[in-house]
Amino acid sequence: MIPSRNVHAPPAQSPRARWAVGIIGITAxxxxxxxxxxxxxxxxxxxxxxxxxxxxxxxxxxxxxxLYLAFALAAVSSLLFLWTRTRSMFWDRxxxxxxxxxVVFNVCTLISGxxxxxxxxxxxxxxxxxxxxxxxxxxxxxxxxxLRRVPAEPDVRAKRSAFVALFAAVDIPIVHFSVxxxxxxxxxxxxxxxxxxxxxxxxxxxxxxLGFVAVTLVFVWMLLVRYRIGVxxxxxxxxxxxxxxxxRQAEGAVTDxxxxx
Amino acid sequence: xxxxxxxPPSPPEGAGRGTPRATPLPPVRDGHRLRYAxxxxxxxxxxxxxxxxxxxxxxxxxxxxxxxxxxQATLGSKTFNLEGVVAPGSIHPTARGVDFVVTSGSTRLPxxxxxxxxxxxxxxxxxxxxxHFSGSTFISNQILVxxxxxxxxxxxxxxxxxxxxxx
Numbered sequence: 001m002i003p004s005r006n007v008h009a010p011p012a013q014s015p016r017a018r019w020a021v022g023i024i025g026i027t028a029x030x031x032x033x034x035x036x037x038x039x040x041x042x043x044x045x046x047x048x049x050x051x052x053x054x055x056x057x058x059x060x061x062x063x064x065x066x067l068y069l070a071f072a073l074a075a076v077s078s079l080l081f082l083w084t085r086t087r088s089m090f091w092d093r094x095x096x097x098x099x100x101x102x103v104v105f106n107v108c109t110l111i112s113g114x115x116x117x118x119x120x121x122x123x124x125x126x127x128x129x130x131x132x133x134x135x136x137x138x139x140x141x142x143x144x145x146x147l148r149r150v151p152a153e154p155d156v157r158a159k160r161s162a163f164v165a166l167f168a169a170v171d172i173p174i175v176h177f178s179v180x181x182x183x184x185x186x187x188x189x190x191x192x193x194x195x196x197x198x199x200x201x202x203x204x205x206x207x208x209x210l211g212f213v214a215v216t217l218v219f220v221w222m223l224l225v226r227y228r229i230g231v232x233x234x235x236x237x238x239x240x241x242x243x244x245x246x247x248r249q250a251e252g253a254v255t256d257x258x259x260x261x
Numbered sequence: 262x263x264x265x266x267x268x269p270p271s272p273p274e275g276a277g278r279g280t281p282r283a284t285p286l287p288p289v290r291d292g293h294r295l296r297y298a299x300x301x302x303x304x305x306x307x308x309x310x311x312x313x314x315x316x317x318x319x320x321x322x323x324x325x326x327x328x329x330x331x332x333q334a335t336l337g338s339k340t341f342n343l344e345g346v347v348a349p350g351s352i353h354p355t356a357r358g359v360d361f362v363v364t365s366g367s368t369r370l371p372x373x374x375x376x377x378x379x380x381x382x383x384x385x386x387x388x389x390x391x392x393h394f395s396g397s398t399f400i401s402n403q404i405l406v407x408x409x410x411x412x413x414x415x416x417x418x419x420x421x422x423x424x425x426x427x428x
Contacts, residue, residue, distance in 0.1 A: 048409075048413075119381070121407070122380075127322070143308070146297075183322050183323050185405060189410060190411070200411070204414060
């Protein structure tokens with residue numbers, strides 16, 4: 001028998017939302033494929049870096065998502081959660097999803113940067129301000145994720161996490177401006193430089209831009225899927241607790257009946 | 262097994278805040294507590310390490326050659342990262358590596374490097390040499406190439422690139 005309203009079912013996702021997530025996913029794959037094709041076959045080699053320049057179509061895009069988009073979104077969501085007028089678990093879940101995806105992109109930033117660094121700089125890693133502050137950001141947000149695993153009431157957990165996210169977000173401008181404030185091995189910004197005049201031209205510039213769009217779309221898709229998983233996890237969490245409570249209550253009821261008999 | 266009564270509908274999205282639980286959360290078990298402590302220690306430890314590294318070396322990753330020469334007396338034979346632009350025509354491969362001159366402002370400083378430099382090492386580019394002063398020469402054992410944030414396509418037909426190097 002199918003009940004008229006299935007109370008066991010998790011909160012449903014509207015067909016429109018499912019459709020939107022699907023479209024974003026397909027667009028992300030198409031944009032990534034186009035970036036790879038343009039980046040590897042169509043664009044010319046660079047004057048000084050030769051074919052090594054092709055990493056510019058991936059690494060800055062991934063870094064943009066990890067360091068700015070994901071963690072800034074997490075910080076804004078956390079702020080909106082802490083502000084009582086906008087407080088809602090939506091912001092907490094969005095921040096959590098954003099940090100989790102951001103951490104993946106942060107690791108990808110460090111790996112792709114390392115792969116680029118070895119042949120160009122001559123080292124996999126250097127303790128310069130840009131690289132070090134990026135590693136600090138990763139550890140801070142890993143701490144955020146670890147904190148979310150500590151059992152607590154959802155409200156308490158959300159508040160704690162929001163404070164940690166805001167604290168960690170202080171490092172975001174440090175990462176961005178590190179190449180201006182201090183002497184670093186890492187080069188300055190190509191697009192978001194102080195003059196806002198991109199120092200990349202022609203098809204290389206367009207492919208770089210497309211790379212940013214592609215990685216951003218991949219991020220948005222992952223964020224939406226992770227958010228949905230968060231909703232289901234919360235449902236499962238409360239559901240499991242309800243079942244456990246009811247089992248205990250049922251046990252108690254049986255014992256009472258036995259005693260009465 | 263007894264039939265469980267139907268589960269109450271889950272709270273709508275956004276309504277989770279402040280929903281009181283019927284019972285307090287189960288206490289944290291000792292094994293879990295140890296795990297949290299270990300994870301916390303690892304995270305705090307790596308953060309302290311990174312910040313120490315950052316404040317120690319990262320803030321001034323290198324010293325430009327002109328400043329290094331000015332501070333030579335205080336630097337002594339201390340190892341540090343020296344930065345300068347490779348002077349054109351100064352690169353001479355040697356048995357143990359490569360000799361070249363870096364310029365910074367009006368300063369010219371000879372560098373004797375042990376080991377082969379990275380692939381992109383060439384004249385007219387900024388490099389960082391890791392080493393120390395020995396008299397008026399800088400003895401290094403590692404060269405890092407500091408590439409710029411400018412990306413310019415190669416022009417196979419052009420004889421000389423804008424920075425003066427042959428294509």
